[in-house]
Amino acid sequence: METPFKATLLKMNAPIVDLVKKIKKLGKEDPRRIMHSFKVALAITLVSMVYYLRPLYKGMGDAGIWAILTVVVVFEYTAGATLCKGMNRGLATLLAGALGLGAEYFARLFGPKAESIVLGCLVFLLVAAATFSRFIPHIKKRYDYGVLIFILTFSLVAVSGYRVENIMELAHQRLSTIILGGATCIIISICVCPVWAGEDLHILIVSNMEKLASFLEGFGGEIFQLPLEEETADGSNEPDKSFLGAYKSVLNSKAMEESLANFAWWEPGHGKFRFSHPWKQYLKIGVLMRQCAYHIESLNGYLDSRFQASSEFRKSVQGPCTTMSSEAGKALKELALSIKTFSYPSNSAMINIQTCQKAVDEVNSTLQASMVGEWVILEIIPIITVISILNDIIKCVETIFEAIEELSEQAHFKKSEPEKPQILHGGAVAPLGDKEHDSGFVTIIIHKIVPQSVEIEAPRG
């Protein structure tokens, strides 16, 4: 029995309940977020001990607030980002502090009257130059925060030196508190449930590849399915088609991948990632995957118009087309697995690609045989387009395969089994459409596996 009062109360509660649900969802999605919040709180509580404990307070004085300030701005979600900011802050403070003191002494040479003018000019020029340097792409990418702190510290030291008498002590105090704050951040961020940017990048690349694979595996069955409108009208029994839309997040993953790779560069070796893990190669694979995703986006447009009209022609290519799509998907899934398990791309990925190529040949010969023109061209256009785009996707999968081979080489992935020298499809697959042109040919020669150098590595971890 709901009274009106209770109803009003419930209504007022609705946004709060909503918020709580949202927060719960955020925490469930990635429990490391909750852990991160506690880590930040721990770091701040630890450095604020400087204030609470009398002996420490006497040593540091008011400069203790700089330790808190450092923790707040330096502590980032991933260990790499924290290291990047911490190192940038420490080095920039040191450099700018020294320069600031130099500027201070230099300005004093001009006598008490001109001192402030000279200092002002120096600050103006250096700040302008440093601000401009932040537009240089290389500096922006890796040292942006350092330059910011350089500007800050230089201005502070040069300017406050004008009033503060014992500037050396001030500089010493500030530097030591900043080092205290930075070190606290870095230690907590690395030692307490660390979130590694490198690992996240690794997982992101794997999951993106799996998303592409899911689409391709499902696509063939989807597009050649006859629309059964009675069933879909019901709506309740519709199967889950989310796998068909998951690839969309791959289209816009560039910024995420680049920032993770950038932070991964700062991280020490951890787990299966050594210090010099080839993060750049991950970015290269990311670019190729996006290329593949663009083609998939084009393909996705054809899912709406299923191929009813030209059912005769459809039947003749349905088999090999479905194979092309699903085998490309399987190959990608195998490749994702190989990255996930830190092992060389398996033979089955090669076999999948070979099967793809056989299917391409099959489609080609079907099409070759159909020059007599039994079909209205207008009606077979969507199918032909789909075949053509699938062909492009297979080419993409092949380049992804090669890129992952390079990655395995660079990152010393384990080789799973002794392999025989293999020349995979040493010939050339007749490309769709253009026979004279070289660039259309698909040639895969596996040249990297030389039998005498194969070692069987004991499986790690």
Added chain:
Amino acid sequence: METPFKATLLKMNAPIVDLVKKIKKLGKEDPRRIMHSFKVALAITLVSMVYYLRPLYKGMGDAGIWAILTVVVVFEYTAGATLCKGMNRGLATLLAGALGLGAEYFARLFGPKAESIVLGCLVFLLVAAATFSRFIPHIKKRYDYGVLIFILTFSLVAVSGYRVENIMELAHQRLSTIILGGATCIIISICVCPVWAGEDLHILIVSNMEKLASFLEGFGGEIFQLPLEEETADGSNEPDKSFLGAYKSVLNSKAMEESLANFAWWEPGHGKFRFSHPWKQYLKIGVLMRQCAYHIESLNGYLDSRFQASSEFRKSVQGPCTTMSSEAGKALKELALSIKTFSYPSNSAMINIQTCQKAVDEVNSTLQASMVGEWVILEIIPIITVISILNDIIKCVETIFEAIEELSEQAHFKKSEPEKPQILHGGAVAPLGDKEHDSGFVTIIIHKIVPQSVEIEAPRG
């Protein structure tokens, strides 16, 4: 006459010369960058006057360094970003300062022994909660910096209150210096050669649209051109083909567009942009343009394999295909112009789209007529794919047209001339391939232009 010494000297100079060239290029690309550097330097020099001028120094004390700190971290490239950070910082400082004082008084109730423990717990809990809130998408998007400053100020006030006697005065000093710093930033950033995020977004959308248009305008001529290998082998006389690659930057413009729109939200009205300019609609247009760019990316793959093989078939569709592509390009160029000049999409854009549709009809009837099958299907596949993708692109251009119409409505663009009621192609264009399916039909009904409500607005500015 170069001596070895001179050569060595020149060699050592090379990286410096390189750097200077790079810096010059950065400055030339966007002279506002140089201006920005000087603006930041000016702001810092101005607030450091606090230290140089004795009467001001006495009023502010050491808190003056907070003004410098505020300027360094708040001053951003665009006015919107500066406003966003400045407002966030100001409000967060106020709120966190008040809460910090409250926490301080609350902790004192527990007596001098327990005070530090209670304070520590309060700081720990609030910091953890605030850090977690930064993961909530809405807060992350607009108030991320504010939460950071909230954490900072709350910790500083709560913790330093434990030692500092006259905490109210400290809080007052700090708040006033932060307001001084923030106000300096905002005033300089808005009044001295302002860089508006909104204007940049406007320009970005226009230039991206022009890039897509350039590709489409050039594509037809490019792909139906016979490869003249003797000429290209020379290399020196190769015409500039950069317009064919320019569209690639559109593929990854999402992050840029979103951050600009986010900052534009903070900006006051300026020039032709009112305070409530529909920035969200720009994002919508951006999404549609990227959709178009994905199709163009697919199309671009076919530029390598020019259509020699099936020259008979080629000739029969060359005309309408080139028209489809170039008219779609012209329509986009017209639309870009209409955004650029703040006016309703012109009639000529409509006419271009109509011409596109006529070309689609023409291609369709050519294909319809070719059911007899004079051609080997395998050879005409690339052309058919290109036609199919071009058709998708035309659909995209139509949705872009509609989105820009909405924008014109929302942003009160000027109507260029009295228009007659027009139903543009009220019928339906036979889609390529699928006759039975509704979603394939292309129907444009211009429903927004009602003759009696048309006003002729005097051209502004």
